[in-house]
Amino acid sequence: MALDSKYIFNHQQPEAEAMVKWLSSYGQSKHGGVSRLLYSSSWINAQHALKAKMEEIGLTTYFDSVGNLFGRLEGSNPQSPIILTGSHIDSVIDGGMYDGVYGIIASLLSVKRLIDQHGQPNKTIEVVSLCEEEGSRFPLTFWGSGNMTGRYSLKDGTRITDGDGIKLLDAMKTAGFDPEQYETPVRDDIGCFIELHVEQGITLERTNKSLGIVSHIVGQRRFNIRITGESNHAGTTPMNFRKDAMLAASHLITFINKKAQETDPQLVATTGKLTAKPNVPNVIAGEVLFTLDVRHYDEQTLDQFCQELSLFFIDYSKEHEMEIEIDQWMSVKPVMMDSTLTNHLTKIAQEKGFSYSPIVSGAGHDAQVFGTHCPTALLFVPSENGVSHSPKESTKKEDLEKGRSVLTELLYQLAYHEEG
Amino acid sequence: MALDSKYIFNHQQPEAEAMVKWLSSYGQSKHGGVSRLLYSSSWINAQHALKAKMEEIGLTTYFDSVGNLFGRLEGSNPQSPIILTGSHIDSVIDGGMYDGVYGIIASLLSVKRLIDQHGQPNKTIEVVSLCEEEGSRFPLTFWGSGNMTGRYSLKDGTRITDGDGIKLLDAMKTAGFDPEQYETPVRDDIGCFIELHVEQGITLERTNKSLGIVSHIVGQRRFNIRITGESNHAGTTPMNFRKDAMLAASHLITFINKKAQETDPQLVATTGKLTAKPNVPNVIAGEVLFTLDVRHYDEQTLDQFCQELSLFFIDYSKEHEMEIEIDQWMSVKPVMMDSTLTNHLTKIAQEKGFSYSPIVSGAGHDAQVFGTHCPTALLFVPSENGVSHSPKESTKKEDLEKGRSVLTELLYQLAYHEEG
Structure with a gap:
């Protein structure tokens, strides 16, 4: 059951940590971890809870054919390429609550602040809760971002089954995404993708940095x-x-x-x-x-x-x-992040006086799929003891806020300052 | 089914190779190997076939309480310590036909020659077919020699079961050795033990020697x-x-x-x-x-x-x-072979002009159990490609004959030359 989130949103500025914990109630596992496998009931409930939350802050919501959830804040210039920000909602079995989810929550909270403080942007912003990254139910990673970028289409899922022999397409249908109704989720209107994620490694903690600005994904x-x-x-x-x-x-x-x-x-x-x-x-x-x-x-x-x-x-x-x-x-192949976006992130971190370092991502992320499709940025916050894919996964509250704060500023500069 | 062995014994001097092959028909496995597990029907049949063969050449036969089979050639001096020679009859699963068996066959053929050529010895010789060395059915090695030397008694077998849960003592009973009738098989009348065995290693072949005179067992x-x-x-x-x-x-x-x-x-x-x-x-x-x-x-x-x-x-x-x-x-602990017997073997090999070398046994043998009980010698012939515990186990016919020939001579010197 979902916790009551009224309290969180009644506060002037809800915090990322509280919101991450709220979403972890969908698919909570015995050991205090999260098991939220693609198209499972806990996954469906979590997507719909996020959808309600997006609507609560004034976004227009929709799902695409594979279950990626979007919350759209329309810009004053409807022709401008869209600024897409978010991460994934699925988890490994008994995984951590921050992996993926933190990026979606931080995007949502950033957009809420921008609306509260600045109203309508020039450019359209979409917050995305990508349906799948881990490949922990079906032997296929990046199903969500892969469908949006043309890497995958419905036929790539045809022969895929999970450990219980359930077909990917049958699971899709059960979750409310009937393959018969499939329309290509490929997006040509995206100007850039920005993902905020926990590091899942120990480098930032060991070097005592609050932010890692990713230059490449290995x-x-x-x-x-x-x-x-x-x-x-x-x-x-x-x-x-x-x-x-x-x-x-x-x-x-x-x-x-x-x-x-x-x-x-x-x-x-x-x-x-x-x-x-x-x-x-x-x-x-x-x-x-x-x-x-x-x-x-x-x-x-x-x-x-x-x-x-x-x-x-x-x-x-x-x-x-x-x-x-x-x-x-x-x-x-390695994927390079967009240097213009990376420079933006660096300047913002400097201006805010946050400790940061350039970093290489040793793990795969949706940003590597978008990285070959559109200018893409990936920003890390530290993982305590480098632990991830575990109920012990954790990030300090102040680092979660610093990451969110840099993301808010970047979205502000891109959507409000730059011409559409 | 046993092959007809009449042909072999009708020849003046039966050869070790033919006799080893004859015995391998008891427990022959699918891949041309031998599976003769302690107290199994193939094991029982093989012991009884050997017993018949011992009697055929004029030995007095008997089993002890655990199933060690003896063929006794009485010496003219009944007080003399017994010269014991032989090896073990059990095999690993799908093992080779030479391991253990060759030592028994060579002892039998040696004694036959000595009887044929020299009649009754001064000292009593016993050929032994030890019931078990490998520990491949029950998790207990040297059950045969261990019972003869006091290392084991019936109570050590009480809790032992095979992979199918059959108790060692029940299997003994099935094979005709009722634990209720157990009398200690410990022997205080043994003067020395001599074992001839295949090397099960590659050292003799690589160094081009026909015989390995074992100095120590590791x-x-x-x-x-x-x-x-x-x-x-x-x-x-x-x-x-x-x-x-x-x-x-x-x-x-x-x-x-x-x-x-x-x-x-x-x-x-x-x-x-x-x-x-x-x-x-x-x-x-x-x-x-x-x-x-x-x-x-x-x-x-x-x-x-x-x-x-x-x-x-x-x-x-x-x-x-x-x-x-x-x-x-x-x-x-390491066990040292008897230096007097080792010197005997060396002289015999030299006199016969056979290539030989001192060698250390890296594998365990019944000789290591007897080695702490009485003067003991262990003699190796080469294993082709060093292979053992495999259907591919093989030793050249001429090496089998050289080993048998040295054993015959040693038994002759010990039993006929030395005073009882």
Whole structure:
């Protein structure tokens, strides 16, 4: 059940933290986290609660065909490209209350302040609650922003099912978005997209900054690496006669990490998953399969790093007479944020005297989808202890307000100061 | 069904290879291997087939209370300590046909030759088909030799069950060895034990030797090592802010292997099993659990090596602020073979012009149980490609004959030459 939000809005200036907590009552999980999966009842209820809230502050609301919710504040110049701001409403299972939601709430509160203080803008502003980013119910990320930018259309959802075998299109229909009524949600009227989000990392906290102005969203490459050695008796095979796939994996993982540290402080390379065969204590591993996740904002740096790993793997394979197979199964290019918008954000932070730093986003966001479609900005506030996708996700109240305050000012400058 | 063995015994000098193949028909598995689990019907049939064969060559046969089978050739001096020779009949699931069986067959063929050529010995010889060594049905190794040497008695089997929940003592009864009738199988009349076995390793083949005269059977220590780091987002956590348990495990495994190579060519250290948590590609591993199996023939070397690892782990733990728990769950002391018997074997190999080398056994054998009870010798023949516990297990016919020939000569010298 939703908490009573009358109290919040009766205050002159409602705060982001209170509003985030209010929305977390939709889909609250046992451990104090949030589970709000795409097209589920908690998701539907949350979208409709937001819709009511948008109308309460005077916005015109509508859903598009996939369930993205918009609250529109019409500008005096109807021909001007729209300023779009918001984030996503879906969560991972037992996730945190700030991820995505904070961006929508901050947009809503910013627009409320602008209306209260300045009335109608020159340019139209739309607050968006994107229907889906995480891909935590269906194996498809960015369904909301992807449909708005032409990356996806209805047919991309046709064969997709969730863990219970429910079809994406059936779930859409249940939620009130009948695929039979689908009209393309692609938008050609958007002038820019601005997203405010929690960092989901530890960099801002460690460097003691309240704001991170994102310059790039990293490119990602993912690999499966298979080492084939020789499975043998752990007692009767001398060390120098072994082809130990576990030792080889240890050497490669050590090299990957050393090379990553040497290459660039912004480059990250992770082996999160490893499986050995036969995986018993007294048999030398004959095969090890491990994953590699590499991220950086510069395509050329990614190319060079992966090329150097590949050369090392080939040399190692020859020297140790073990087969090493490298299977790249994901490649996402880096996306640069719009420098004009980034400069705006920097000046505003400086003028307000807030501590900030440029930052690279190591995680994916809707801003990376919009970033190839229109000028886009992404602004971070710190995550306490870097924790995210967890009920422990948290951001200090004052940082939430600083992020909201910078967003309000940016929207003011874009919608009220600039000519439509 | 057993193959017809008449042909084999009709020949003047039956060969070990033919006899091993004959016995492999009891418990033959789908892949050409052997599955002969303790007290199973294939095990019972094999013991009874061996019993018949022992009687055919003139031995007096009997079972002890746990199912060890003996074929006795009475010496002219009944007070002399018995010369015991043989090995084990049980196998791992889908194991090889030579493991254990070859030692029994070679003993049987040796005794047949000695009877044929020299008649009654001074000292009594007993050929033993030990009921169990592998521990592949019940979680208990050396049940046969352990009962003969006082390491085990009936009560040690009381709580033991197999994978299907069948009690060891019930299986014994089914096989014809009623626990109610148990009389201690401990033997105080054994003068020495001689075991001939396939190497189950690659050292003899790589060094081009036909025989390995075992000086020691290694001591073993087994550990579980748990590293606790911090699980974090693979994209948003810079390399220098990580506590990556997978990287730590890679460093430790690399160190273990390097240190093992530096310490002694006979020392082996193996990490065969590793499990990571949460074990997903885009999350830094927060916990890694891996095994360590260390073997060497010298207790002091084992002590020192394990101590050095421990110190390194403590330093690493402090430097990287990660918890490292070391749990030692197995410790088996090294066993030295009898030097008089070993010298005998060396002289015989030299006189016969067979290539041989002293060797350390990295695997456990019944000889290590007898080695703490009476003077014991263990002789190896090569395993092709070092393969064992597999249907692919194989030893060249000429090496099988050389091993049998040295055993025959040793038994001759011990039983016919030496005074009873």
